[in-house]
Amino acid sequence: MSWHLGRMAAFDTETTGTDVETDRIVSAALITPAGVREWLTDVDGVEIPAEATSVHHMSTEHAREHGRPAKEVVEEIAEVLAAELNAGSPLVVMNAPFDLTILDRECTRHGVPTLTEKLDGKPIGPVVDPLVMDRAADKYRKGPRKLENLAAHYGIELTNAHAAAADAQAALDVARRIFDMYPQLRAPAELLHRWQIGWFATWAEGFEQYLRKKDPTEVVDRNWPLIPAPAFGGVTSNDVLRGLAQGLDHPQIAELFDITVRASRLLLRRAFDELGAQSGPHAIALAIGLGQLPADVATNPAPQSGGQHEPVRQ
Structure with missing residues (x-):
């Protein structure tokens, strides 16, 4: 049999x-x-x-x-x-x-x-x-x-x-x-x-x-049968929000902080839960992340957190 x-x-x-x-x-x-x-x-x-x-x-x-x-x-x-x-x-x-x-x-x-x-x-x-x-x-x-x-x-x-x-x-x-x-x-x-x-x-x-024909930043996880837990490497939701407010997209944020694009997006999702629709740079960043505003609306970007993260060189 x-x-x-x-x-x-x-x-x-x-x-x-x-x-x-x-x-x-x-x-x-x-x-x-x-x-x-x-x-x-x-x-x-x-x-x-x-x-x-x-x-x-x-x-x-x-x-x-x-x-x-x-x-x-x-x-x-x-x-x-x-x-x-x-x-x-x-x-x-x-x-x-x-x-x-x-x-x-x-x-x-x-x-x-x-x-x-x-x-x-x-x-x-x-x-x-x-x-x-x-x-x-x-x-x-x-x-x-x-x-x-x-x-x-x-x-x-x-x-x-x-x-x-x-x-x-x-x-x-x-x-x-x-x-x-x-x-x-x-x-x-x-x-x-x-x-x-x-x-x-x-x-x-x-x-x-x-x-990616519609969104060049889309990422589909290749792992099967279990998706590994995301590694954030000490990066916070605020780091991602500040990056978005400065006009960076998720791949650029991922490279800057040496995390995956998926981790960057998960941190943004966490920010929705933590911050909601607060005013100021956060609201701009959230709107950019949702695709509701173009990145160039962030005319007064917030500074990067602590300056401790350096861009990753490929």
Whole structure:
């Protein structure tokens, strides 16, 4: 019997939003041959936006009334996933960089060991990502590739989309159907994992080039199945705001402070949360960052913070 017909686990989360750095896990599910395991968090006092509730139908009130403490839940999820991987079960995760990264950030936020730490520092894997495999197997098929689309394309029933258990089961079924249709993908799970790393990076590079036709500063992360935590190197939100107020764009700020473009943008996002629409240079910088004003409106730029950062020479 081929390994893809044997034991596999499937994991899915429902969240407060789509930002892995700031959003929270609301619910999660793990499908194994032993059955279904589901979790609901209390979101640690965070409000679930109406937009998210409209997708997964879980409100803030429901989560607070019926959910368990978020710290307890995310630690338990990481423990269970580590046990499955240590037992040799490939882990099926649709769009793995989202679900595995948001779990990683939740663990860090609550001060509990991450999945990587529970694996004693070993890379997370083997992971099977139906989205990555579908792109590789049927590269030129047009149309969206969300889970609902893949389920319809491969003839998989998905009657309760955006419920974690239903989505995890559908992802598992889609993965198996892809293996049935494309025998060339039935490599050993560890080799398939390595292939997906390369396939994802190639797709990300192409997607980035497409996005840069409209915004030359766009960056698409090439990491799969986990996006590393951003390194800010002591740079603060105010440093990025001052750079924007001086007319620098994110790539220039990244070079100046020796951080990634993604880190620069994350710091700007943090500034929105910290500062809101304050007046003066901050307001100008925020507007520039949102693309609402051209950079040359900053006629009175703020000084760089402390003068301690020197431009990086390439």
